[in-house]
Amino acid sequence: MTLDTLASIPWQSGSDVGFNTWLDSTRYYVYFQWWLAVFFPIFSIAIAAVWMLPKWRCQKAEDSKPHTEMQSVAPEELPASQPQPKPRMAYLDALKVWLTLSVVVFHCNCTLCNDFSIAFNIYVCEDIHAEFTNGNCLKHWFIFGFGHEWRDLNNEYFMLLFFFISGVLTPSSLDRKGAYDFIRERVKRLGLPALAWYLLLGPLLSFVSFHLMGARVGYGNNGSWICGGPPWFIVVLLAFNVIYAVSHEGNTKVALPSLAVFLMIGAMLGWWQEAIGGDEPFLIFANGVQQLLGSAVFFSAGILAKRNNWLQALEQWSTTKIRVLQGLSLGGVGVCFLGNILGALHEQRITGLQSGIVYGIWKVAVSLTLLDLFRRRFNAGGSITTFLVDAHYTVYLIHPYIVTLAVCSYPVILKGCGLQVEKVWTDPPLNKLTHGGVQMAFLVEGGEGLLWLGFLYTVSVTLIIVWPFAWLLRKMPLLNQVL
Numbered sequence: 001m002t003l004d005t006l007a008s009i010p011w012q013s014g015s016d017v018g019f020n021t022w023l024d025s026t027r028y029y030v031y032f033q034w035w036l037a038v039f040f041p042i043f044s045i046a047i048a049a050v051w052m053l054p055k056w057r058c059q060k061a062e063d064s065k066p067h068t069e070m071q072s073v074a075p076e077e078l079p080a081s082q083p084q085p086k087p088r089m090a091y092l093d094a095l096k097v098w099l100t101l102s103v104v105v106f107h108c109n110c111t112l113c114n115d116f117s118i119a120f121n122i123y124v125c126e127d128i129h130a131e132f133t134n135g136n137c138l139k140h141w142f143i144f145g146f147g148h149e150w151r152d153l154n155n156e157y158f159m160l161l162f163f164f165i166s167g168v169l170t171p172s173s174l175d176r177k178g179a180y181d182f183i184r185e186r187v188k189r190l191g192l193p194a195l196a197w198y199l200l201l202g203p204l205l206s207f208v209s210f211h212l213m214g215a216r217v218g219y220g221n222n223g224s225w226i227c228g229g230p231p232w233f234i235v236v237l238l239a240f241n242v243i244y245a246v247s248h249e250g251n252t253k254v255a256l257p258s259l260a261v262f263l264m265i266g267a268m269l270g271w272w273q274e275a276i277g278g279d280e281p282f283l284i285f286a287n288g289v290q291q292l293l294g295s296a297v298f299f300s301a302g303i304l305a306k307r308n309n310w311l312q313a314l315e316q317w318s319t320t321k322i323r324v325l326q327g328l329s330l331g332g333v334g335v336c337f338l339g340n341i342l343g344a345l346h347e348q349r350i351t352g353l354q355s356g357i358v359y360g361i362w363k364v365a366v367s368l369t370l371l372d373l374f375r376r377r378f379n380a381g382g383s384i385t386t387f388l389v390d391a392h393y394t395v396y397l398i399h400p401y402i403v404t405l406a407v408c409s410y411p412v413i414l415k416g417c418g419l420q421v422e423k424v425w426t427d428p429p430l431n432k433l434t435h436g437g438v439q440m441a442f443l444v445e446g447g448e449g450l451l452w453l454g455f456l457y458t459v460s461v462t463l464i465i466v467w468p469f470a471w472l473l474r475k476m477p478l479l480n481q482v483l
Helices: 019-025 032-052 067-071 090-110 134-138 141-212 232-247 259-276 289-307 310-314 319-346 352-377 383-416 449-474
Strands: 120-125 421-425 440-445
Touching: 090 141, 090 352, 090 383, 090 449, 120 134, 120 383, 120 449, 141 232, 141 289, 141 319, 141 352, 141 383, 141 449, 232 289, 259 289, 259 319, 259 352, 289 310, 310 352, 319 352, 383 421, 383 440, 383 449
Parallel strands: 120 440
Antiparallel strands: 421 440
16 A cells, blocks of 8 residues: 555645644544633632632731731840841752753653654664555654654653652642732743643644645634643642642641662552553643543642742752662663563553553652752753743743654755655554544655654754743733733
8 A cells, every 4th residue: 555545635835734633533633622621720729719708718828927026026135136137049940950951851752752742753664655554654763762752751750759849849839829810920921821722822823834844734623722831830820829829728747768668669550550540631731631630649749848838858868879770760761661672673662550650769869860860960050940940831832843843844844955855644554553632744755764863853953942932932021011
């Protein structure tokens, strides 16, 4: 069967795409009913909480003390020098930069290893006019010996660690501002960018992507004016913040768990997530209920860590415990590589509950390892760190645009160098092998080296552009109050 037969439409520049048929099958766009069922209620709860909070919850922490106590101290009795506020833990900012960098590289990688990131992928085939098979287009060491490992390992921990750090930073902000001002600030900083993405930037990126591939599509058809993407994280974070702000009653005293308890919690979390099973989307979570469970656990752990000084206690852990965590982290990486390579070559994989338990322990171990590593090595700050930290939130929001342009430019350059490049429609998936969430692809005729070169090119171009551009956006009037 030839590629032309496999493709669901004839592909020519400017040709009309069966957009309505495609829209019925894709998960990339979010339907109007989904908006009513999920997205709108989340923001309704957040906005309603701002105006319906009882007055006693709206007081700032320092305002909640009795006036008699405040007036009992005469000015001359005040100490000569007030204690300085505790400095912000710079290593947490540096860790957020690393996680943001991982997200950007993750999405560049997905476009080359047959996964879902943006509107199209790149496949390197021995013969682009032959049948699309594993042997012809997918059996590359880059895919099963690097790309899938980077995807799987990051999927296990990086967004969870984002939630943990956010949980650590939440209590201080809530105590300082009071619930009312805290939620107003969260709605502005998280809610407005999320609305901008789902209602404007996301649909616009899809529209632009199809036109870059030479396909004409209608904008806003069948509810496609709502479009998902990476900002799912800030929508969930907003919901978690609101829930915590209106339900927080006091400090829950929980001592720092031992290393064994941490690992047992990780094993139980992995077991629960695997038992829940399935990757069907749930609400705004692309990876289902298990993603909701992990996100809630790590955010809650971050709050407990802040309220009970866990991070300070972690600094007292012995070198032996840290070495155990490092060994488990490296061991989990080895298991992932071994499992994916054996799965590709011999169809042998670690599956079921044993996989969930192994990766559950790993996600806790690697999170603790990174917290310790960044505290030891990246807590000094500096001008470069400040630049990266200032822009990282904007980078997270806008990087899909830069990734799309970088990925699209790579096949254009290859074609200019004389290589054969074709655009194809991959819905339905070619031979049931291309990723079901991606509707378009570039087929490039050549060897595996083009995948490694493409990875280096797309990552380098994206990072060189996205951070300075995000920094400039953040300095613009109005945007500087949100980003």
